Amino acid sequence: MRLLINLLFSLLLTISSPAHLVQQLFVDFSADESSWMAEIRFDAGMALPEMRVDKEAMQPKRQWLIDQTPQQHTELRKQAELYLRQAFQFYWVTESSENLIHYRVHFPEWDTSPPEFSKPFTDLGFAYFNVQCSGPIPESGGALEVRVREGDTPDFAFGYERIGSDRIVTAYPGKSLTLWTAEATPPSAQQSFLSFLDYGYRHVIPEGWDHVLFIAALCFLSFSWRPLLTQSLIFTLGHTITLALSISNTIPAIAPASMVWIEMLIAATIVYVALENLFTQKLKAHRLLTIFVFGLIHGLGFASVLGETIRASGSITMPLIAANLGVEVGQITVITFILVTLYWAKEKSYFPTIGKIASASIALVGTYWMVERLVGCI
Structure with a gap:
């Protein structure tokens, strides 16, 4: 005893x-017969290595992002892309093979000068910008998977609103998730239910x-x-x-x-x-x-x-x-x-x-x- x-x-x-508080990034996913796009609502603070290390650091506000110099904006884009490419990878998986997809990264808010940054979810005024990751869908049958790096990596919640579905599925660190199939189908209602069920369970364990x-x-x-x-x-x-x-x-x-x-x-x-x-x-x-x-x-x-x-x-x-x-x-x-x-x-x-x-x-x-x-x- x-x-x-x-x-x-x-x-x-x-x-x-x-x-x-579980870190999470929200992703708008869309796809057609030839290509896919995952647009991430990216927390600007996560683009800064020193802020990711400091767990007590306050999330920056939108005005802070607007006030950054062009050189600082360039560094934010560079660090955001580097971080995302380390955080997850996309694969096209068939019964006999799996191939890494070399996806393109684009920052749409910098298409205008000065950039017009996305507004936050709430009126708290936090700093976000969008990051578009896109790639091809092969003609062969198979499925698009995302694989999130294990460790201190955020969850990625994928929503399918752009293709007429209100379902959300979440990719967790150390796990893979099927996002799209060759039959052009989003995740089922059952998958979405199980994703939220798993999310609630993880709120307790671990x-x-x-x-x-x-x-x-x-x-x-x-x-x-x-x-x-x-x-x-x-x-x-x-x-x-x-x-x-x-x-x-x-x-x-x-x-x-x-x-x-x-x-x-x-x-x-x-x-x-x-x-x-x-x-x-x-x-x-x-x-x-x-x-x-x-x-x-x-x-x-x-x-x-x-x-x-x-x-x-x-x-x-x-x-x-x-x-x-x-x-x-x-x-x-x-x-x-x-x-x-x-x-x-x-x-x-x-x-x-x-x-x-x-x-x-x-x-x-x-x-x-x-x-x-x-x-x-x-």
Whole structure:
């Protein structure tokens, strides 16, 4: 038992501040019988190597991009192309072969002088410019695939609005994705649903350590399936409501400066639940209301990740259901892992001690995150 406790405590203390915000670039995809084009709405800050390295750097504003000199614009285009060519590759794949496509890169906003940069998704005024990657479609049968480099590379969300489809599929680091087939068909509705399902799941595992710790904290007060599933569903209901309100613009977009406060509150919810475990012997009715409210708070962080992707899809209902279903499956995965891992100790006399130590460890990590983010707010 001591070894288990030491491992748990060491793991929690070595977890870095969670990657609650997943980097993502949006891509408008179109194709015909002879060619394809992927137009990327490129975050100007990602064109700067020093800004990519600095995770605390603020995303530049559109006015900053407009005020750059011609020489600086040239360097931005150069670095953006270099980055994209390193980030992903396109292949034409048949049953017997796969061929790398040497695609062309074009920056349409620089077709005018001075350049007219695209407006941001929201009124927060962030700096974006468009990058068009295009290439041929061979006459032979096959499929166009995109392969994203593994590592610290953003997700690429491909939308098909230009060819009359509201579907969105996402290519993740280290994986490949079929974008188009020789039969001139976009991804199916099922593929789009599974893509959002996967995106929601990744918001918990492996990207959302804060989400994981919140669910883990729930497990150490009511160590059985039924109450844990109830709490998980109530938590999902809370952040589903917030996400829906954000997507529909019922609540305004949250500025990055304010998001730091939201992330601090998310850490505080982890601390609260973990500490409650230390002073409460059994699950009480008020905890369900608390979890629902905390779900609303976590949903604000979720909205900052997935909100723009769902808006870009042109359809709200299916992506909202699929993404939150993915989150719920991720939460159930965490619950299952903890229940199975500690099942052997469930009937032991020292099991409550394990729960107290685990809860205290989670509270310590949450406190560290809360202080870290609070410092960032000041």
